[in-house]
Amino acid sequence: MPKPNQQLIATKLKLSRATVSRCFTNHPGINPQTRAKVFALASKLGYSPLEKAKPRAHAERLKLLDVAVLICVDLPNFDNTAYGNPGEEILTGVTEFARTKKISLDLHYVKPEDLSLDSPSYRRITPMRRRRWKGVLFIYPFPQTVMDELMAKYPCVSLVEQYGTTGLDCVDVDHFRGVNKLMDRLLAHGHQRIGFFTHHYDVEASWALRRHSAYMEKLFSLGMPYNPDDALNIGQHNKLDYDATHQRALELTRKGVTAWLCASDYEAYQLVEFFKKNGLSVPRDVSVTGFDGIRKPAGAPLLSTVQVPYREIGVTGVKRLSDLINRRFDSTQHILLDCALREGETIAAPRNSAL
Incomplete structure (x- = not known):
């Protein structure tokens, strides 16, 4: 497989090389959905713009707030789009808010069976990248042991999932x-x-x-x-x-x-x-x-x-994390967003006769 770079990402997503580059520099002209797709594929391929930056770009990046986005899922399940992709909708909201607030996202997929930061999918994240993190967003269910380790090091916010046994901030549906x-x-x-x-x-x-x-x-x-x-x-x-x-x-x-x-x-x-x-x-x-x-x-x-308002959950989650980074010991919050009823074709009055 070719060494991951921006051209490879562009080819796979049928985008221009310039569009991919602008996604990593928080360019205001990029559609949030496109940015989310680019970040997701970059993580799958193991490409990091943080490690490829030129000196001037690196200096500009130091002005950004670096946030880790960890997605706990088997990649084949995340990529199963027969039923849509809620995770990608959440990422769209996350990237939309991040661009407006000069937040740099470092996205990684980790495996549900990995129970500590010493497990294989977490060891792939280099110490240099972890040192840049100012906070962590969790997407999907995580083992309690992993959350405990990360919460001891960084401000953390969970998206979609709630964990009642910890002091973890959460943004979820009601x-x-x-x-x-x-x-x-x-x-x-x-x-x-x-x-x-x-x-x-x-x-x-x-x-x-x-x-x-x-x-x-x-x-x-x-x-x-x-x-x-x-x-x-x-x-x-x-x-x-x-x-x-x-x-x-x-x-x-x-x-x-x-x-x-x-x-x-x-x-x-x-x-x-x-x-x-x-x-x-x-x-x-x-x-x-x-x-x-x-x-x-x-x-x-x-x-x-x-x-479920997935995009709004993403926007609200990264906003809450940004607040926590600036107020490290703020009170824990669970933010619940309303959801709208969608009428379908699978409800009818019960039959009177036995089946």
């Missing part, structure tokens, strides 16, 4: 408002037995737990029964693999669950496809909702869901 909007739609259609669906993840998916908590709170507030058997992959002793989770949802649907509130759109679209393969039509036989607002895959029905 899970409770989002779930309430979805539950209200299902209840308005007459659903009384609504299940909660999520998968088991190697790194704890706190977003799924919060959405489940909101689901429980809604049921309790209305005096409706909560059946733990109808909540899949919640709790330490209720862990099913991918296939078993879908099979269990099918069994429960045939036993009376009329709607499934899925913790994410990705999970919801997969569940809709599984039901279809097993003879159930959505929403005629069972209703399904998601949570995210990502692009629907080809051939799938438009999902009833809520739209």
Whole structure:
């Protein structure tokens, strides 16, 4: 593979070499989405403009505020664009604010299975680059051990994920408002037995737990029964693999669950496809909702869901980190942004007859 440079990035993204160069110098004429794509590919290729700068450019760069953006994900999953790419939308917001405030971004992908800064994906980040960092943004779930190490060294802000056991600042969607909007739609259609669906993840998916908590709170507030058997992959002793989770949802649907509130759109679209393969039509036989607002895959029905404001989360997150860098011991904040209901084609009134 050719040695990574700006021309290689330009060729792969079908951009001009000048456009790529301007992305790294925070040029005001560059579209934030283009800048996010360039930064993401540069990280994947192992290219760093910080280490290639000429003396004059290096002097100019010293005037910038250097911020690390760490994305904890397996790259094949990040690049899976069949369902859209929320991570890239977050990066668009991050780069948009960074350009206006003279913030230089140092972006890296790290592996979920790496549990310390001595692990392989973190060792690739040279000490020289780490010394420049003034703060760190987390995107996606991180192991607690890694967060603890980085929080001891830098101001940190988490985007999308919340970690209730630490003093970590966070910018996230308001899970409770989002779930309430979805539950209200299902209840308005007459659903009384609504299940909660999520998968088991190697790194704890706190977003799924919060959405489940909101689901429980809604049921309790209305005096409706909560059946733990109808909540899949919640709790330490209720862990099913991918296939078993879908099979269990099918069994429960045939036993009376009329709607499934899925913790994410990705999970919801997969569940809709599984039901279809097993003879159930959505929403005629069972209703399904998601949570995210990502692009629907080809051939799938438009999902009833809520739209997470990913770009705004990126903008707000880097702004909060900038404030923390200037006020190192400011009070910890959790900033929750509202989400809009997106009407789709996967909710209908429950059928009266047994399936």
